[in-house]
Amino acid sequence: MFSLCNSCPIVSKIRTVIIVTALLICTAFLSQPLETRVWQEVDSQQWRGTIKVVEDTLGQGLTVGILGGFRAILADLAWLQLSTVWANEDRVKLSAMIRLVTTLDPRPEFFWINAARMVAYDVPAWRIRKSGGYNALSDIQKSAIDEEQASQAFEILKRGINFHPNTARLPMEIGQIYMNRLQNDALAAKWFYEASKFPDAPEFVVRIYAELLRRQGKLVEAYKYLTQIYPSLINASDYQQSLVLERIQMLEIDLNIMKENRFQATY
Numbered sequence: 314m315f316s317l318c319n320s321c322p323i324v325s326k327i328r329t330v331i332i333v334t335a336l337l338i339c340t341a342f343l344s345q346p347l348e349t350r351v352w353q354e355v356d357s358q359q360w361r362g363t364i365k366v367v368e369d370t371l372g373q374g375l376t377v378g379i380l381g382g383f384r385a386i387l388a389d390l391a392w393l394q395l396s397t398v399w400a401n402e403d404r405v406k407l408s409a410m411i412r413l414v415t416t417l418d419p420r421p422e423f424f425w426i427n428a429a430r431m432v433a434y435d436v437p438a439w440r441i442r443k444s445g446g447y448n449a450l451s452d453i454q455k456s457a458i459d460e461e462q463a464s465q466a467f468e469i470l471k472r473g474i475n476f477h478p479n480t481a482r483l484p485m486e487i488g489q490i491y492m493n494r495l496q497n498d499a500l501a502a503k504w505f506y507e508a509s510k511f512p513d514a515p516e517f518v519v520r521i522y523a524e525l526l527r528r529q530g531k532l533v534e535a536y537k538y539l540t541q542i543y544p545s546l547i548n549a550s551d552y553q554q555s556l557v558l559e560r561i562q563m564l565e566i567d568l569n570i571m572k573e574n575r576f577q578a579t580y
Contacts, residue, residue: 388418399431402439407431411469425473426486433466433490463490481511485518492521498528516553519546523560536564540576554578 395410411428418424437458441447447455467487474483488504491497502525509518519542526535539561546554558578565575 384418385420388414388421388424391417392424395428399435402435404436404439407436408465415469415472419473419476422473422477422480422482425470425477425483429466429469429473429486429490432469433463433494437462437494459494463494466490479511481508481514481518484508484511485514488521492525498525501525502529516549519553520556520560527564532564532568536561536568539564543576544579 391410391414395407395414398406398410411424411432414424415428437455440458440462441450441455444450444454450458467490470483470487477483484504485508488501488508491504492501502522505518505522505525508514509522519539523535523539526532526538539557543554543557543561546557561576
């Protein structure tokens, strides 16, 4: 038989576990009114009013202060609800839920990027389908829908950039929407160029930017860009280097550059 004293390490650890557990239970209990309030607002029919209420009553600073670690949990739960709204193709509620999720927790880039994709790519298809289908609308009407939804997606991504100013992913997403959805090579090139400045920019960003310049007929500008960027690819993959060199050589042919004046790779 043996006895435990209050000063024993094991007793101290047990006491700590009990105290922490009790605090967690109390915190969860006390947070229930706030969580209930949030979900009452989410479930209401006045979606536009919801956003104003959430921002006025919580706000970004207050969200961080009051919810603390629980904001990530609430944001995840709200994202699950958002997925249900998306599956039901309810664009009004979708906009409200996107605002709620990104207000609760703006830290995950996943929220910003995937929300923007829903708005830019999925919502136009819903609107066109509810208007009678692609054959029922003129090209002008379909383009107007694409422009409107892309504009909303850009607003989401630009708000996200305020919270994530040091990553290529959000400006690159804007560039992709301009390129894939709106077929606007000039503005797509602008955003891919911005994305190329960041250390985390994928290797393909350089090639896409040059290709967008080429599509606009800016062959000289594309050639200068690639030949200037090529020496900086020393740490890039062999695949990336070979592709960029191949694009340079293709542009040299298009520009009728004499063989003796063509770019010479140094490695």
